[in-house]
Amino acid sequence: MIIGTPKEIKDKEFRVGLVPAGVKSLSAAGHQVFIEKGAGLGSDIYDEEYVRAGATILPTAEEVYGKADMVIKVKEPLSSEYPFLKKGLILYTFLHLAPLPELTKELLSREVIGIGYETVRLDDGYLPLLAPMSEVAGRMSIQVGAHFLEKEERGRGILLGGVPGVEHGHVTILGGGNVGSNAARVAAALGATVTLLDINLHRLAYLEDIFVGRINTLMSNQHNIEEELKMADLVIGAVLIPGGRAPKVVSKDMLSLMKRGSVIVDVAIDQGGCIETSRPTCHSEPVFEVDRVTHYCVTNMPGAVPRTSTFALTNATLPFAMEIADKGIKRAASENMALMKGINTYMGKLTNAEVADAQCIKYEELTLD
DSSP: OEEEEOOOOSTTOOOOSOOHHHHHHHHHTTOEEEEETTTTGGGTOOHHHHHHHTOEEESOHHHHHHHOSEEEOSSOOOGGGGGGOOTTOEEEEOOOOTTOHHHHHHHHHTTOEEEEGGGOOOTTSOOTTTHHHHHHHHHHHHHHHHHHTSGGGTSOOOOTTOOTTSOOOEEEEEOOSHHHHHHHHHHHHHTOEEEEEESOHHHHHHHHHHHTTSSEEEEOOHHHHHHHHHHOSEEEEOOOOTTSOOOOOBOTGGGGGSOTTOEEEEGGGGGTOSBTTOOOBOSSSOEEEETTEEEEOBTTGGGGSHHHHHHHHHHHHHHHHHHHHHHOHHHHHHHOHHHHHHEEEETTEEOOHHHHHHHTOOOOOOOOO
16 A cells, blocks of 8 residues: 655644654555655654655655555645545544534545544544543643743733642643543642543542542532632633534633633634634634633644654554555454544545534445445
């Protein structure tokens, strides 16, 4: 199979879809790999390293797409990349299609086989390709939230960990999955007062055991969320429905409960956000204010720490990429149900029920004839 990796073009997205170790593995298995010139520079990976691993460097993304049977990326294609999409191309990347009807339409009309990292799912519900970036984003959410709580950034002027004799900052985390638990880990380590809310009692019990009294847990319902918003200095939105649009658990009216200068970091923004007032932002302009509350809604948070994120992501994505390259998509997906669940679009068909529901368009069960 011919594999291509173009340079990411989303605002300040410095990750890359393949590292030299992945190129070496694919090349050793007899596959041909093309990398766009400079694709790895943001992650401190140089073209020479790719060449030594067995890749061929091409000057433009158009040439990479043109040669590739499978394109391995990090983020979804932007409009300038749509013309490069072709019938039968395997696009292996984060897609987050639920809030992106235009991209969905392009993938369907161009008959692309779109595999979303965020929907590859094991039988127990675990999301192995989303997990490493959720861990990064969860830990970063406290870091960026603490920054925007500083007075110079129009925040409340709160130090989350406090100092002796002064009340510590209060962090409220909505959702106890990978993002939420990693956010809780960092916030608790800083010394903040942490409350995590989730709808799953078994998950809350597990987190209570893990944190051994260092965080508070609550059932997620409107009453408890409203009470938490009154106390919170920093709110982390970490609600996830795999593949689907995130539910709005904080309404615009509920913002009036929050303190002036408090901060929301909506990590769920990739799937539309779990705060009604959220809208996608980028690293160049990461925040905006609504009702005196700062919103941070960057859709590619891990792109700010690309060296860590690239290697964490590719550790998870490469084994599935090898299966696809070695067996072809039909056999690979037939033999690996987790990969089968990751296929969002297939030759003009929308094969992800959650995306279909979010966009009110036709869902077709995937058949690999």
